[in-house]
Amino acid sequence: MYICAAHAEADLRSLRRIIHKNPLGILTTGIRSSLYPFLQSSHIPFILDVQDRSSETELGCLRGHLARANPQSKAIIDTLTANPQLNNILEDEVLVIFSVAAHHYVTPKFYTETKPTSGKVVPTWNYAAVQAYVKARVYFDSKSEHTSAFLQQQISDLSHHNETTTMGYTEVDRPTEWKVSDAQERYIKTMKKNVIGIEIDIKRLEGKFKMSQKLSQGDREGVVRGFESLNNETSREVSRLVELRGDLKYQK
Numbered sequence: 001m002y003i004c005a006a007h008a009e010a011d012l013r014s015l016r017r018i019i020h021k022n023p024l025g026i027l028t029t030g031i032r033s034s035l036y037p038f039l040q041s042s043h044i045p046f047i048l049d050v051q052d053r054s055s056e057t058e059l060g061c062l063r064g065h066l067a068r069a070n071p072q073s074k075a076i077i078d079t080l081t082a083n084p085q086l087n088n089i090l091e092d093e094v095l096v097i098f099s100v101a102a103h104h105y106v107t108p109k110f111y112t113e114t115k116p117t118s119g120k121v122v123p124t125w126n127y128a129a130v131q132a133y134v135k136a137r138v139y140f141d142s143k144s145e146h147t148s149a150f151l152q153q154q155i156s157d158l159s160h161h162n163e164t165t166t167m168g169y170t171e172v173d174r175p176t177e178w179k180v181s182d183a184q185e186r187y188i189k190t191m192k193k194n195v196i197g198i199e200i201d202i203k204r205l206e207g208k209f210k211m212s213q214k215l216s217q218g219d220r221e222g223v224v225r226g227f228e229s230l231n232n233e234t235s236r237e238v239s240r241l242v243e244l245r246g247d248l249k250y251q252k
Contacts, residue, residue, distance in 0.1 A: 001131045007208040009128075012056060015207045018098055018130045019048045019062075023161065025096040025132075027064070027198070031075045040072035044198075046096070047158045059202035062096060062132065063154045065195040068140075073196050077140050089137045096132040096200065102237035103127035106212065110226035113218030126223075126238055130207035132200070139197035150199070151192045156180045211238070211245040220246050 009015060019025070028041040050060040066073045080088050108121035139147040156179070163169045163177035170177070180188060212223045220242060227239035 001129070001206055001208065003206065003208045004214075006213045007210045009207045009209055012059065012205060013054070015130045015205050016048060016050060016053070016060060018100060018128065018207060019046070019060075019132075020165070022098050022100055023047065023158075023166075025062070025064070025098045027066075027072075028095045028097070029072060029076065029090070029136075030092060030094075031079050031090075033075045033078060035078070036071050036075040040075060042066055042070060042072050045158060045162065046200075047154065047161055059132075059205050062134065062200040062202065063150075063157070063198070064200075065151060065154060065197050068142075068194050068196055073140075076138055077196065080138060080140070088139070089135060093133050093203065094136045094200070096134060098130045098132070100128035100241075102234050102241065104227065104235060104238045106223060107226070110223045111215070111219040112222030112225075113216050124210075126211050126242065128207070128209040128211065128241070130205065132202045133204040134200040134202050137199045137201075139199070142193045147197060148192060150197045151195065152180075152188075154197055155188075155192075209241065209245050211242045213245050217246070 023045045025044055025046050026041050027044050028039065030039055032038060044064040044066060046062045046064040048060050048062055050058050052058055066076075068074075068077075076090065080086055080090070083091070104126055106124045106126050108123055111121045114121050139150045141147050159180055160177065163179075167177070169175050212220050215223065224239050224243050224246075227235040227242065230236075
């Protein structure tokens with residue numbers, strides 16, 4: 001990821017919060033195979049495990065699962081089966097990308113300071129993203145109790161996270177969450193045989209907030225007002241982030 005100093009986010013707590021609030025990641029692998037493409041990507045919801053959420057140094061661990069029928073899964077299984085010495089750990093790093101849901105095109109019309117004076121303005125796109133570089137352990141033996149236990153825990157934890165955090169289903173003023181135990185046990189057993197588990201120890205975590213920090217204060221205020229005027233949920237959130245990241249810039 002290209003990260004200029006103005007957009008860099010070095011606080012791991014902030015990067016972990018992005019993953020926690022936006023758990024749908026893009027898993028990309030590079031695996032040499034005569035049957036499947038070298039580069040493959042899949043959108044996968046992850047659960048992020050951390051021992052201490054206040055830690056400024058902990059990277060954490062990601063857990064997810066892929067459909068066994070996915071060609072990316074087949075390439076993973078083939079390479080691990082052919083190389084038992086790897087102990088079900090992919091030899092090369094894999095990449096997982098997370099993005100903040102609120103992102104938006106920025107029109108130069110918002111730049112109320114620079115556009116009228118010099119006209120030296122161009123469009124851009126505001127967004128925030130995190131990239132995790134990881135080593136991945138894969139659970140693909142459908143007959144293994146260890147694999148079954150991993151998948152059961154991962155699916156239960158992921159469902160709980162999204163039912164409570166994403167959906168807001170709690171026992172306080174909202175319906176109670178859906179739980180894996182609400183489904184038929186036989187059905188869950190069948191579903192687990194159709195997926196493979198992936199456990200990822202994060203080795204490097206980097207991210208950026210590209211939210212108009214490089215602009216002058218006048219142009220940035222124009223962007224804030226411009227997005228507010230669009231009056232939709234996404235633009236309001238982008239406006240809030242532009243204002244927040246600008247405040248942080250001046251606090252430094």
